[in-house]
Structures are given as C-alpha cells and as structure tokens.
Amino acid sequence: MKKIVSVMLLIIMIFTISSCSKEKETSSEKLQTLNIGILQDTDSIPILIAKEQGYFKDENLDVNIEQFKSAQERDSALQSGKIDGAISDIMAAAFANDGGFNVKITSLTNGTYDLLVNKDENINSLQDLKGKSIAISKNTLIEYVTDMILKKAGLTDKDINKVSIPQMPTRLEMLQNGKVDAATLPNALATVAMMNGSKMLDNSNNLGINPGVLLFTSSAVDSKKSEIKAFYIAYNKAVDYLNKEPKSAYIDKVIEDGGFPKEIKDALKLPVYQKAALPDKKDFDDVIKWLTDKGLIKNNYNYSDLVTDEFIK
Known part of the structure; x- marks a missing residue:
C-alpha cells in the first residue's frame, strides 16, 4: 500500500512540476x-516613455x-494595415467605420489643442x-x-475663412509667416508658435472637451488581445512615471524620439496624464452630433458601437 501511495505522490509531483514549467514558459512567451x-x-x-523606460519590454511586448505629420497619413496607414492602432480622435473612428473599415476606441488620451493668431494681426x-482666415485640418479633431x-x-x-492644411508643421509655418491669420494646433506646436510671438485665444481645455482617443483596428482587437492588454499595462506605468518624475528627467529624449522642435524644451507645458480610461460619453455624443449635422457620416453611432471597454477594467 505504501509503495502505491509513493508512486502516486511521485506522479503528482511530476505533473505539478511539468504544469508549473509549462505555465512559466507560456507567461514568458513572446507576444x-x-x-x-x-x-x-x-x-x-x-507611449514614448513606455518604450524608453522599457515598460513594453517588461511585458514581453x-x-x-x-x-x-497629418491625420490623413495616419489614417491611410491604419487602413493599409501598416499600423494596428494610433493616437487618434472620435471623428476618425466614426469616419473609418462609416466607410466600412472597422476600428474600436479603446481609451481616451490627454492632449490640448490651441487656437492661435499671428503675432502681427490685431x-x-x-x-x-x-x-479672418484660420488654418485647420479638415474634418478632424x-x-x-x-x-x-x-x-x-x-x-x-x-x-x-477656413484654410485646410493637413500637415501640422506646414500649418505652423504658415501661421508664423503670416500666410494665414490664425491656426489651430496641438499643444507642442502651439508652444513653438507662442514662443515666436503668436497669441493663444482659446483652447480645448478651456472648453472642457477631450475628443482625443487611442484606437485599434478591429483586426488587432480580435487577433492581438494579449498584446493590447500588455500595451495598456505599460502605458499606465508610463503615466505613473510622468506624474512622478520632473520633466528634466525625460524631456530631451522625448523631444528626440517624438520629433518635437528642440526649442520647446523649457516652454512646453505637459498635461496631468491620466491612466487609461474610456472617453466621456458626452464628448462622444457631441462629436457624433457635429458629424451628422454636417452630413459627414451616414450612421448615427451610439457609444457602444465604437467604444470597447475590453482593455480598460
């Protein structure tokens, strides 16, 4: 009887060791x-910080x-399959789905967009x-x-008079050279304009709106679930880092990796970054109303049509 019990214990031990070994191998499997x-x-x-600090690598990703340089170039890359996801906006998600290319909004982002006027304009x-003329990127955030x-x-x-200038650096250049009276730019390039004398009249923060999002193609959502979950673990670590460390600890590398103008190093004001969260439903509904009122989309999307909470728990 003792011999039988010993054999059974041995079998259990072998099975347990084998299972643990297999589990360890699976957990370290390359995504x-x-x-x-x-x-x-x-x-x-x-995202730049998560890569620089090795947070993606920590997740084997x-x-x-x-x-x-423009939303149009980014959206073309999404639809051609060159990228799985992107820093984007609710408008782009609606346009893509309306055109038959399915994407899903997975979280909001933290950015500010400023309306500025040329320094020589009264x-x-x-x-x-x-x-007056205002340089914009048509049908975008x-x-x-x-x-x-x-x-x-x-x-x-x-x-x-709206002037469509999709490429952001070109929009900045035209504002600074007096080719347009005003322009709306993201925070980083708006900082350059203000350093060179442009005046900021208002921005998205003052309005309390945030239509910026992270989105992924439906193909990526279906086939790269583990990868996107790992991405957000690293993203949240990066947010913790940004809200804890002084800007001086990382700004040089961020400017280099992000292609930001070097002169904004001291002047750039960063937002208080939030860990990954879903976009506000009111922001979503207001954007969809804007798109439908302009006749830019055929479908009147509900929040759940374009937003998934699969990766934000």
Whole structure:
C-alpha cells in the first residue's frame, strides 16, 4: 500500500512540476509586435516613455512607433494595415467605420489643442476673428475644436475663412509667416508658435472637451488581445512615471524620439496624464452630433458601437 501511495505522490509531483514549467514558459512567451501611429503632440508622450523606460519590454511586448505629420497619413496607414492602432480622435473612428473599415476606441488620451493668431494681426478676442482666415485640418479633431471655440463666440463657418492644411508643421509655418491669420494646433506646436510671438485665444481645455482617443483596428482587437492588454499595462506605468518624475528627467529624449522642435524644451507645458480610461460619453455624443449635422457620416453611432471597454477594467 505504501509503495502505491509513493508512486502516486511521485506522479503528482511530476505533473505539478511539468504544469508549473509549462505555465512559466507560456507567461514568458513572446507576444506579437504592435505597430502604433503617433502625431507630434503631447498625447503621444506616454507611449514614448513606455518604450524608453522599457515598460513594453517588461511585458514581453515589442512596440513599433510610427510618426505621422497629418491625420490623413495616419489614417491611410491604419487602413493599409501598416499600423494596428494610433493616437487618434472620435471623428476618425466614426469616419473609418462609416466607410466600412472597422476600428474600436479603446481609451481616451490627454492632449490640448490651441487656437492661435499671428503675432502681427490685431486680433485680441474671438470676435475679432470675423472675416479672418484660420488654418485647420479638415474634418478632424482640429476642425471640431475650432468650431466649438467659434461657437462659444457666436461665430459660424460663414464668419471666417477656413484654410485646410493637413500637415501640422506646414500649418505652423504658415501661421508664423503670416500666410494665414490664425491656426489651430496641438499643444507642442502651439508652444513653438507662442514662443515666436503668436497669441493663444482659446483652447480645448478651456472648453472642457477631450475628443482625443487611442484606437485599434478591429483586426488587432480580435487577433492581438494579449498584446493590447500588455500595451495598456505599460502605458499606465508610463503615466505613473510622468506624474512622478520632473520633466528634466525625460524631456530631451522625448523631444528626440517624438520629433518635437528642440526649442520647446523649457516652454512646453505637459498635461496631468491620466491612466487609461474610456472617453466621456458626452464628448462622444457631441462629436457624433457635429458629424451628422454636417452630413459627414451616414450612421448615427451610439457609444457602444465604437467604444470597447475590453482593455480598460
């Protein structure tokens, strides 16, 4: 009897060791690479920090970061399969799905978008913009923020001349060279403009709106679940780092990796970054209303149509 018990214990031990070994092997198994698109904006900094500090590697995840100069270039890369996800906005998610290319919003991002005027223009209030030209990126977060700022001042499209300049660096250059009277830019490039004399009239923070999001293609959501979950673990570690460490500890590397202008090093004001969370439903509904009122999309999307909580628990 003792011999039988001993044999059974031995079998159990072997099975347990084998299971633990297999579990350990599985936990350290290499995940698929995630390809992420970013723009020249402060929204992208947590991703840059997660890579620089090795937080992605801690999760056995390779993340390839692709930089784009315009939302159009980023969206083309998404639809061609060159990237799995991107720093984006609610508008882009609605446009993609309306066109038959399915993407899912997985979290919000923390960025600010400023409406600025050329230093040589005698524009001191939003009402002074009447009859002036404003450089934007058409049908994007940038135009949405611009419209919300104008609405606050009681102005409409008929009161101003919108100039579509998709590439952000070009938009900045045209503002600074006096080719347009005003422009709406993300925080990092807006900082450059203000350092060179441009005046900021209003921004998305003052309006209390945040339409910026992280999104992934439905294909990535279906086939790279473990990778996206690992991505967000690293993302949240980066947020903790950013909110704890002084800017001087990382700003040089962020400027280099993010393609930001070097001159903004001291002037750039970063947001208080939040750990990954879902976008506000009111922000979502307001964007969808803006798109439908303009006749830009055919479908009147509900929050659950485009937003998934699968990766934010």
